[in-house]
Amino acid sequence: MENLPDRINTVEDLDELLSRPNEKLVDYMKNLEGDLMILGAGGKIGPTLTRLAKRAVDAAGVQKEIYAVDVMQLPELQAEGIKTITCDLLDLKEVDQLPRVANVIFMAGRKFGSTGNEPLTWAINVIVPYHVARTFADSRIAAFSTGCVYPVMHVFSGGPTEGTPPDPIGEYAMSCLGRERMFDFLSQAEGARVVQIRLNYSVELRYGVLYDIASKVWNEEPVDVTTGFANVIWQGDASSQIIQSLSLASSPPAILNVTGPETFSVRQVALAFGEHLGKEVQIVGEENGMAYINNATRANELFGYPTVPLGKVIDWTAHWIKCGGASLDKPTHFETQDGQY
Numbered sequence: 538m539e540n541l542p543d544r545i546n547t548v549e550d551l552d553e554l555l556s557r558p559n560e561k562l563v564d565y566m567k568n569l570e571g572d573l574m575i576l577g578a579g580g581k582i583g584p585t586l587t588r589l590a591k592r593a594v595d596a597a598g599v600q601k602e603i604y605a606v607d608v609m610q611l612p613e614l615q616a617e618g619i620k621t622i623t624c625d626l627l628d629l630k631e632v633d634q635l636p637r638v639a640n641v642i643f644m645a646g647r648k649f650g651s652t653g654n655e656p657l658t659w660a661i662n663v664i665v666p667y668h669v670a671r672t673f674a675d676s677r678i679a680a681f682s683t684g685c686v687y688p689v690m691h692v693f694s695g696g697p698t699e700g701t702p703p704d705p706i707g708e709y710a711m712s713c714l715g716r717e718r719m720f721d722f723l724s725q726a727e728g729a730r731v732v733q734i735r736l737n738y739s740v741e742l743r744y745g746v747l748y749d750i751a752s753k754v755w756n757e758e759p760v761d762v763t764t765g766f767a768n769v770i771w772q773g774d775a776s777s778q779i780i781q782s783l784s785l786a787s788s789p790p791a792i793l794n795v796t797g798p799e800t801f802s803v804r805q806v807a808l809a810f811g812e813h814l815g816k817e818v819q820i821v822g823e824e825n826g827m828a829y830i831n832n833a834t835r836a837n838e839l840f841g842y843p844t845v846p847l848g849k850v851i852d853w854t855a856h857w858i859k860c861g862g863a864s865l866d867k868p869t870h871f872e873t874q875d876g877q878y
Contacts, residue, residue, distance in 0.1 A: 541849060544856050548863055551742055555773040556588035558596055559844055562777045566590075566597040569783065571639020572604065576626065576669060577681075579607035581865060582739055583644050584614060586776035591619050593780070606635065626665045632672050640783050641673050643680040646716065648709055652877045655708045662712035663719055670723035670731070677730050677786040679779055680720050684737035684794065684831040685710040689874050692766045692800060696832035699735075699792040707876015717790075724788045731790035732782050737831050738796065740850060741772040742857040744865040747850055750803060751858050754810040754818055762804045764872040765824030768796040768831050771850055774843035778836055785839075796831040799847050806851065813855030827874060 545551050558566075573594075578587045583605070591603045605614045606622045615621040624631045626645050647661040666680065687697040688704035705711045723729045738746050746767050753760050778795055785791045804820060811818035837843075 555585040558593035563596045566593045572602040573640040574604040574638045577645030578605035632668045663715040666716045666719040674727040674729040696830035730786040732785040736795045739775045740769045751810045759819040759821040760807040763822040766828045770797040771845035794833045796833045
């Protein structure tokens with residue numbers, strides 16, 4: 538992305554940058570047939586992806602409706618010319634009343650708080666996908682999943698590719714594989730065209746792996762490096778790739794890993810934040826070499842490398858935290874290796 542700022546100081550500036558389309562996405566929208574619906578548009582990534590889609594459509598100069606669907610009202614998106622619909626996706630009757638569109642991005646899911654309320658996690662992560670896949674069997678569907686369906690792997694492995702068999706740990710990750718299997722089932726039964734997006738981890742300045750590490754450094758809390766490595770991708774870049782991934786939707790479903798190209802050291806990133814923030818970094822634990830890493834070679838080949846490099850996000854995040862920037866208060870728990878969220 539050209540003209541990246543040195544600093545981001547306000548939520549408004551952050552949202553503008555996150556939803557700024559690149560030329561490749563604008564060109565893609567010129568050729569995408571039909572309207573686009575984002576299901577679960579009120580989550581962490583949903584507003585960014587929805588705004589990005591709308592801005593790309595406008596920049597492309599094409600007539601295409603962008604729908605944002607969530608259980609909550611979304612007045613800010615509605616004010617930006619996006620058609621918003623309130624819908625309980627657990628209710629099949631309500632899902633059946635949604636307008637049929639050619640393109641669907643499915644983002645609804647539950648992670649945090651899964652331990653201790655496993656039935657709700659399974660309901661949202663399995664029943665809702667069944668409702669959606671059944672209702673939109675004639676649409677192209679890009680369905681959010683997670684790299685947590687893969688096994689925890691050693692950093693020397695290079696991370697799982699799309700051909701690595703899933704081996705989920707814990708009920709949250711199992712339910713995410715269940716989510717994929719519902720789309721697989723409807724694809725098998727009714728020919729639904731799907732691409733399963735195995736994402737980890739998307740970041741921006743209010744949450745994410747980098748925010749988690751920087752916050753600990755800023756608050757002079759110890760940084761545990763037992764899970765010593767991670768991949769991240771700027772949320773705007775992830776959203777752009779996921780919209781374009783609709784072209785991969787197929788029956789049987791395709792799989793696409795989405796993350797940044799680097800596997801970074803948590804220790805080294807923590808030390809970098811220490812320098813930025815003027816804090817002494819407290820490191821605890823020793824790297825065991827294992828992590829939920831991800832190999833996104835295919836996505837980066839198809840769509841190009843992320844436009845915002847890792848170093849720039851580290852700089853922005855440090856400045857954001859140092860200046861008291863807003864937080865979504867949603868820790869990623871990227872350190873987790875036992876599947877308990």
